[in-house]
Amino acid sequence: MxxxxxxxxxxxxxxxxxxxxxxxxxxxxxxxxxxxxxxxxxxxxxxxxxxxxQGLVRIEIVVPDELRAQVHTDLERELEAAFGLTEAVVLGDAPDDSPASLAPLARAAVAVLGRRLPAQATLGFTWGPETIAVATELGPHSARCATVVQLDGSLTSSDYQTGVEFTLGRCADRLRANPVRLHAPLYADAATVVALEQDSVLGRAIALGRTAEVMMFGVGTVSTATTLFEGSYLDTALLDELRGLGAVGEIGGRFYRADGTDVPGSLAARTVSVGLDAIRACGCTVLISGGAPKHQAVLGALRGGLATILVTDIECARWLLEKKEGARP
The missing domain is CATH 1.10.10 (Arc Repressor Mutant, subunit A)
Structure with missing residues (x-):
């Protein structure tokens, strides 16, 4: 002006x-x-x-030289404006497949929870390496809430370790909250899913998850590198089918396309998790993700209104801004 x-x-x-x-x-x-x-x-x-x-005052904001590689407030503001986010947190190094590389993102997410998580709220989470990392970084005074609930089923026939018990238990302990476990498979036949939702115990967990005031999650890719493939929840034939339907990412086992809309097909009816519409309706959804393999999945999630807060790395942030056409108005 x-x-x-x-x-x-x-x-x-x-x-x-x-x-x-x-x-x-x-x-x-x-x-x-x-x-x-x-x-x-x-x-x-x-x-x-x-x-x-009248231009008599000039205000200059200066990032200290020693923190220029770690603080990226200009990029954060651009992301917030481009995708209609409440907050973006951009860190320096992109994570790889190691748990240690997720620690900086997790610490940033913990700081977000400390500012955004009301003491009487329910916090919902989907299982995965990002939420395990957040649980690991939680301190005894990081934040507080009333309830922590698992948003997606995790039982599988393989020995794959989802980290659900650790995430739920540690979050409940550190946040001094009541834990609510969704003791169910991620995928089942449609009739079983209906029966589970009507069950007095499991149905309560699903209903509580749908109305959680705050949700946190990572995103999965549509590839053999995803945790769903590693845990034998999906096979190559189903991955090929999902790609053919335009899937680019998933949250809680539910897949979405590049524009953020739900992937059509029968898999949604067989999924035991909070639906994407419930995530879109939640007032505070914290997406924690980074690294080049996740770029397309993060972009689809943002375009679909599946996150109000993004915690990511600088490379992902720059890539998202290059692809911001089609962002939320």
Whole structure:
């Protein structure tokens, strides 16, 4: 925005400069400025505003040199504007497949929870390496909530370790919350899913998950590198079918396309997890993800309104901004 025309009256400029100096350099309040300059408090406020509007004050925000590789507030603001996010947190290094590489993202997510998680809220999570990392980084005073609930089933015929018990138990302990386990498979036949939802215990967990005030999750890819394939939840034939339907990512075992819309087909009716519509309806959804293999899945999630808060790495952030066409208005 261009500055408004500057007054040609030296006294007007002098008073605006005096007020601005007192306010910005000496930390004076408007009441103190009014007393020093002999004007009313509202007039002091107008003088400060006039100095800014007429270009007499220049405010510069400087990132310390030693933190330039770690702090990326300009990119965060661009992401928030491009995708309609409540908050974006951008870190320096992209994670790889190792748990240690997820620790910085997890610590940032813990900080977000400390600011965003109400003490009386229910926190829902989907299982995966990102939420395991968050649980690992939680300290005894990181945050607090009333209930922690598992959003997706995890039982499988293989010996694959999902980390659900660790994530649920540690989150409940650190957040001083009541844990609610969804002791069910991720995929079953459609009739079984209906029966599970009607079960007095499992149905309560699913219903509680759907109405959680805060949800946190990572995203999965449509590839053999996904945890769903590694855990024998999906096979190559089903992956091929999902790709043919346009799937680019999944949250809680539910797949979505590049524009963020749900993938059609019978798999959704066989999935024991909170639906994508419930995630879209949640007021605070924290997506924790990064690394080049996850770029397309993160983009689809953002386009589909599946996250209000994003915690990611700088490479992913830059890639998302390059692809921001089709972002949420």
């Amino acid at each position: 261009a500055p408004e025309p500057r007054s040609s009256n030296p006294e007007d400029v002098r008073m605006a400069l005096r007020a601005a100096r007192l306010y910005h350099f000496e930390g004076a309040t408007q009441a103190e400025i009014a007393a020093v300059l002999g004007v009313s408090r509202p007039t002091a406020g107008r003088l400060i505003a006039r100095a800014r509007a």
